[in-house]
Amino acid sequence: MHVVVVGSGFGGVKAALELSKRQIGKITLITDKSYFLHHATLYATATGKSTEESVIPLNVIFAKHPNVKIIEDTVTGLDPHRKLIASKKKDYHYDKLVLALGSTTSFFGIPGMKENAFGISTLDDVREFQDHIHEEVVHNKLDKEYFVIGGGQTGVELAGAMNEYLKSLKDLYRLKNTGSRVTIVEAQKRILPHMSRTASDIVSRRLKKQGIRILVKHKVNALEDDKIMIEGRLHPTKTAVWASGVINNPFFKTNAGYFHIADDGRVHVNPYLEALDDVYVIGDNNTVPHSGKAWPALKQATHVAKNIARLATKRTQKPFHAHSVPVGVPIDTRWGYVEWLGIYVSGQSGAVVRRWMELYGYCQIVPYRTALPIWQSHKLSDVDDNL
Ligand SMILES: Cc1cc2nc3c(=O)[nH]c(=O)nc-3n(C[C@H](O)[C@H](O)[C@H](O)COP(=O)(O)OP(=O)(O)OC[C@H]3O[C@@H](n4cnc5c(N)ncnc54)[C@H](O)[C@@H]3O)c2cc1C
Incomplete structure (x- = not known):
């Protein structure tokens, strides 16, 4: 049997690893990147912490899995009748196909947003943001106000980390213009709209205590190189980060x-996570409850690998049951918030639990001995090195 897995994120990497463990014939992993991107720590890498904790090369992950063939390519089309997945370089034949292509960003057509906003969804985004901050520091020209657009989990953790980072830069390099602040702009009536009311109340209090301004029920109208328009008012800034607008990978619309x-x-799947015969769609790409987070992608990947192994030995597939997973939001080095099934922990304990969640996540992708140094690399390092 030839299983083709597409995507080297949480879903794709985990599926390939689990298939490899089960010695399922031939496994091919097709991906447009030579590395695994750990999104949950990109906010930290963007704000001076190490790149090592966010980027793990695929040859490290699959070092002990020679039965997984990695191909760097971008898939574009599908022919389920001939069992072919088309890509920029060539077409690949599959017996079973696992699609884990992740999400992408939409700027909702806001004028100037795509051109002028920074982002933290890709490695290129993060590097561009780091360069911009370093440039400001070198020229001693920090903005008076930094804007994070989107008060979801990504925006909130980035705002907290950015605030802490700017303070450390000011102290370290004795910068002038120390009155700069970070503002979160959220269109809905509260930040963290996908978490509980308690989460948004407690986290809001912490953010405000740290000097972060929160504008809820505020829409950004436009962004230029040196100003942002919010609810019709212009605010000078050279730094606005887009932390909103997650949409499904365009592959599915193209092959609708x-x-x-x-x-x-997103794509509807059957209880076995198949979108059509022999084609599984997992992680951010499907409509299964709780999809859109790393842990559900990992669980779905393992489930699909087990089902493919069952089919390979002439057994029947088992349905997937979705469960809620803990959600953690780090606000600064010493403070975090984690909630699960109506229980929450906040403050220093919240920060510790969230850090342990990250270690657990790494251990799903690489062995503990490799995971530990990656996890421990979470410290300010790039600041000095890059200046
Ligand atoms: C900034 C940010 C912060 C986040 N923070 C958290 C968090 O704290 N906790 C949490 O649980 N979740 C978090 N998430 C969400 C989490 O990262 C995703 O839910 C998870 O990555 C989904 O896994 P996936 O395998 O579906 O997609 P991904 O991990 O995104 O992987 C998709 C893969 O497909 C590849 N790919 C895409 N298109 C193609 C193509 N056409 N051809 C070939 N390869 C392709 C990509 O390069 C990538 O390797 C965050 C997401 C972002 C963007």
């Missing part, structure tokens, strides 16, 4: 004829 696509652009 083969998929049953929901209103939000």
Whole structure:
């Protein structure tokens, strides 16, 4: 049996590892990147911490899995009748296909946003943001106000980390213009709209205590190189980070004829996570409850690998059951918030639990001995090195 897995994120890497462990015939991992991107720590890498904790090369992950063939390519189309997945370089034949292509960013057509906003969803985004901050520091020209657009988990953790980072830069390099502040702009009526009311109240209090301004029920109208328009008012800034607008990978829209696509652009799957015969769609790409987070992608990947192994030995597949997973938001080095099933922990304990969640995540991708130094690399390092 030849299993083709597409995507080297949480879903794709985990599926390939689990298939490899089960010695499922031939496994090919096709991906447009030579590395695994650990999104949950990109906010930290963007704000002076190490790149090592966010980027793990695939040859490290698959060092002990020679039965997984890695191909760097971008998939573009599907022919389920001939069992072919088309890509920029060539077409690949599969017996079973696992698609884990992740999400992408939409700027909702806001004028100037795509051109002028920084982002933290990709490695290139993060490098561009780091360069910009370093440039400001070198020229001793910090902005008076830094804007984070989107008060979801990503925006909130970035705002907290940015605030802490700017303070450390000011102290370290004795910068002038120390009155700069970070502002979160959120269109909905509270930050962390996908978490509990308690989460948004407690986290808001902490952010405000740290000097971060929160604008809820505020929409950004436009962004230029040196100013942002919010609810019709202009604010000078050279730094606005877009932390909003997550949409499904465009592959599914391009190949919409083969998929049953929901209103939000994600793909409907059957209880075995198949979108069509022999084609599994996992992680951010499907409409399964709780998809859109790393842990559900890992769980779905393991489940699919087990089911493919069952089919290979003439057994029947088992349905996937979705469960809620803990959600953690780090606000600064010493303070975090984690909630799960109506229970929460905040403060220093919250920061510790969230850090342990990260270690658990790494251990799903690499062995503990490799995971530990990656996890421990979470410290300010790039600041000095890059200046
Ligand atoms: C900034 C940010 C912060 C986040 N923080 C958290 C967090 O704290 N906790 C949490 O649980 N979740 C978090 N998430 C969400 C989490 O990262 C995703 O839910 C998870 O990565 C989903 O796994 P996946 O395998 O579906 O997709 P991904 O991990 O995104 O992987 C998709 C893979 O597909 C590849 N790919 C895409 N298109 C193609 C193509 N056409 N051809 C070939 N390869 C392709 C990509 O390069 C990538 O390797 C965050 C996401 C972002 C963007």
